[in-house]
Amino acid sequence: MQVEKPYESYIGANVRLRYHLKDVIVGKIYFLLVRIKIQHMELQLIKKEITGIGPSTTTETETIAKYEIMDGAPVKGESIPIRLFLAGYDPTPTMRDVNKKFSVRYFLNLVLVDEEDRRYFKQQILLQQGYNAQCPKTMLYCEYPDNMLCG
DSSP states (O other): OOEEOOOTTTEEEEEOSEEETTSEEEEEEEESOOOSOEEEEEEEEEEEEEESSGGGOEEEEEEEEEEEEEESOOOTTOEEEEEEESGGGOOOOOEEEETTTEEEEEEEEEEEEETTOOEEEEEEEEEEOOOBTTBOSOEEEEEOTTSOEEO
8 A cells, every 4th residue: 555645735624723622623624626536535533652762762653533534536626524522532631742751642634545545644733732720721732744833
């Protein structure tokens, strides 16, 4: 199986950026241009734990949720609504470099599979912030790959 990326010119994703840990991820996938023959599309919630320092670093990846959100080929202009309830998965706060030895991160992964079983994907880091006296709700944020925090 061959893995290819990116496919940003084929689809656009519109997802709200802030969430309570017990909230619902609500958004939609819309197809601006379809140049590949898509067979189906999946949405995954992934938890990644990184432990250790330097060469002794180990990474454990767990797929917490996996849903097939589309079956069949889309047409230009089609949109697919998304609703992912977080309460059922009981996510923990993101921990970044605790004593420079431990990290936990969550990812929202969108996977397209074409008729030749090639996989196209887009992945966004979901940051879950702990309790803050100024913001009493625990929030879930979306961070873009260039490390610019949106929220």
